[in-house]
Amino acid sequence: ITQRPDDVPEDVLTQLGNRVQHALRAYTARDQRALRAAAESYRPNPRFDTATAIRELGVGEALTSFLQKKGVPSVVERTLIRPPASQLGPITEAERAEVIRASPLYGRYDKAVDRDSAYEILARRAEEAAREAAEAEAREEEADDPLTGFWGASRRYSGSRVSRSSSRSRRSDTVAEAFVKSLARSVATRAGSAIVRGILGSLFRGR
Structure with missing residues (x-):
């Protein structure tokens, strides 16, 4: 309740468990009736009259009633x-340092620790995966080379490694040689067919 006894509706007032009531003033008959109704809603205290105490409360005083462990409201108390004791406004650096030193966690979180973030961990894993994929690709290219056995033996004895560029050049040379051989076979086949057709034609014409 703020200013008038009937500021809070009766339906809400009857449901309140913990209550803190400051002083109320009743100047009209209606206010007096509302004040008595508010006083009667408290669990009475035999040491004083609640309705009278509400009107006599001074600065910093209140009538209080709180729920006990079993949910039963306690008797009203003055x-x-x-x-x-809080402070409105920023504290000084000295006050801040004093509060930090008084903390039970003082000394445990003084130093900032730059831990690996999730982004850094994932980026490092991606780099490792890319490097492994590149190495696997290089191994596959070496395995596709028909001269792998020869070059592998030379690497074992000389200790030198064939670069990726040389592997690619050998692979391109092999493809070019295969194309030339296929073209030669095609030309030879066509020429042979033409010769056979010519011989057969002359034989049939002779008959």
Whole structure:
């Protein structure tokens, strides 16, 4: 309740468990009836009259009632409210250092640790995968080379390695040689067919 006894609707007032009520003033008959209704909603305390105490509360005083362990509201008490000890505004560097030193975690998180982030870990894995793929491709190119056995033996004895460019050039030479051989076979086949047709034709014409 803020200013008037009937600021909070009755349906809400009856459902409140923990309640803190500051002073209320009742100047009209309607306000007095509402004040008595608010006082009667508390669990009475035999040491004082609740309705009278509400009107007599001073600065920093309140009537309080809180739920107990079993959910039963406690008797109303006249309580002196302690003012907040918080500070509005930024603290100084000296105050901040004092708070840090008083912390039970002081000394454990003083130094910043630059740990590997998820992005860095994934990037490193991607680089390793790319390097392994390049090495596998190089091995496949060497395996496709018909002179792998010869060059492998020379590498074993001389210790030299054939570069990727030389492997590619040998591969291109092999393809060119195969193309020339195929073309020669095709030409020879066509020429042979023409000769056979000519011989057969002359024989039949002679008959």
